[in-house]
Amino acid sequence: MNSPEFILDKYWGFTSFRSAQKIVIQQALSGNDVLALLPTGAGKSICFQVPALCKDGICIVISPLIALMNDQVGQLKHRGIKAEFISTGMSPKQIDYVLDNCIYGETKFLYLSPERLNSIFVKERLKLMNINFIAVDEAHCISQWGHDFRPAYRSVMQIRDWAPKASMIAVTATATKKVSNDIQLQLNFNKQNVIKTSFERKNIFFESHHTENKIPSLIHYVKDLTGSGIIYIRSRKISEEISRQLNLKDISSEYYHAGLPIQERKNIEDRWKKNSTQIIVATNAFGMGIDKSDVRFVVHFGLPNSLEEYYQEAGRAGRDGKPSKAALFFNKNDIQNLQNLLQYRFPKRNIIREVYQAIGNNAQVAIGAGENTGTAIDMRKFSKKLELHALIVHYAVKILENAGYIFISEDMTSSSKLKILQDRKEIEGILSNTGFQSQLLSTILRSYTGLFNSYIKISEGKIAEILKTSISKVKKGLDIFERTHVVDYERQNFLPRIFFSVNRISSRDLIIPKEILELRYEVAKNQLDALTKFAIEKKKCRTNIALFYFDELPKTKCNNCDCCEKDISSLNEEHYILQLIKSNPLELAELVSISNLPRAKTISEIRRLLDSNKIVRDGMILREKC
Secondary structure, rough: OHHHHHHHHHHHHOOOOOHHHHHHHHHHHHOOOEEEEEEOOOOOHHHHHHHEEEEOOOOEEEEHHHHHHHHHHHHHHOOOEEEEOOOOOOOHHHHHHHHHHHHHHHOEEEEOHHHHHHHHHHHHHHHHOOOOEEOOHHHHHHHHOOOOOOOOHHHHHHHHHHHOOOEEEEOOOOOOHHHHHHHHHHHOOOOOOEEEEEOOOEEEEEEEEEOOOHHHHHHHHHHOOOOOEEEOOOOHHHHHHHHHHHHHHHOEEEEEEOOOOOHHHHHHHHHHHOOOOEEEOOOOOOOOOOOOOOOOEEEEOOOOOHHHHHHHHHHHOOOOOEEEEEEEEEEEEHHHHHHHHHHHHHHHHHHHHHHHHHHHHHOOOOOOOOOOOOEEOOOHHHHHHHHOHHHHHHHHHHHHOOOEEEEEEEOOOOOOOEEEEHHHHHHHHHHHOOHHHHHHHHHHHHOOOOOOOOEEEEOOHHHHHHOOOOOOHHHHHHHHHHOOEEEEOOOEEEOOEEOOOOOOOOHHEEEEEEEEHOOOOOOOOHHHHHHHHHHHOOOOOOOHHHHHHOOOOOOOOOEEEEHHHOOOOOOHHHHHHHHHHOOOOEEHHHHHHHHOOOOOHHHHHHHHHHHHOOEEEEEEEEEEOO
């Protein structure tokens, strides 16, 4: 067995672990179940990826989001590690191919959504795998007390029956003591074992702005900030408007939401990662799993649903340990809207039954049939036909999913995929012909690699551009190849697809358990109350409010939030500036940006400290004199 340090150096290029990572890995390799409760950016994925690479066999990773799976699998492959994932947008042939690689190939990681564990086909194939570890990402989803309860997560326990010697590694960034205890209970840990670090983010300055003029206040706030930033918005439309207004003020920004094509989202993300774009204005579809350590500020324009959600997103700032900011901008309407949304999130049972009935009718599925049958649904038209608010329908669908009756395709805007089914000799025969089909196949083979071995994402638009023809002609040509069994062609889908997890039943027989309706309502209400308290506080240390919520007992104020800032004037200003650069020498512009003193006062104090030789300039960097 290779050592964890060898694996870390070989694949990640690091020579040492963070202290908490090392303890988690040691516990896992010793055969103990372990829950890693580590903040955003603390390297939670390494806690299960490294031990899995130390031992023979495959690690099954349960993850809640297709974007998160895609990102982690992409990063593993980039490091030369064989990894696969299965999503709801994949065909049976694609799934079969992936599972074969996991059983007979050298695949080290298989990422699955928890709902996949209910598939008999997947379960039977998992039983044939040499499973070394079971990793549960975003483990708070298994707890009914958590902020994003997914009942399907409780299916994870099945894997223990097929792989009794495999240790369980659960990871999350946000969990109260009640939630962490429930996680261990639901996963049937062999003994209580939580490795955690403090939730305190000492390098992040937390602040909250209650203003009725949110957009002007936001623009005024970000215009002097340096470095990369994220602005979280609750509405796609508003994200586009704010990005437009920022650009009008010469503040580099782009908007990002799930309604954009996948390639466009990837391009936006890449530009931001490379610092070509300063600010991403995004819905919460952005950020999870993104590896960018130098985010200097995270702003929430409006309020998230819970303190857990806020703390996780705000924690995407300052992963490199340098001073960063996390700010809330909200008004009275935001609080009222969240209270209204709470009612939408938990519709009455008769409405849930009505939505279930309409899904069955839309899919033209008879009662007693339909397992794994899917139907594409335009939610706007669907809601209008039902004469219900779109949000009510959306959450009714989510409750039906949580109750196990349906599941929703995560690949709402997935790219088209292609795999060549015939061998190279037969393909050469097609290429020897003349005409459009030969040109089409030749162009595809020149533009994409790996088509003989796996399903590859393609762009019909790119192919059409090369051939100087229309996209519709390219699609028709691909359809011909599919009908003649030359390729397997999965067309891009722009609508969410809803699948029946089990055969359709009469809506009268639907059972919606209290734990996913009434109990979840109470949990959500308490979480909203905690978030509101955090946002509107004007006197108590804001960091300490969050720490108390996460069951920590801080001994002192943080002196790094807007509430504590009011006391800064009583501190020695010289001492304050020296403290800012003591552990992290900074450039002048960066020091001025993160200082909580007025800009002019900060510059004046820096000059005085330079003149008195208490700080020195090293090129562009200011540091305390040794």
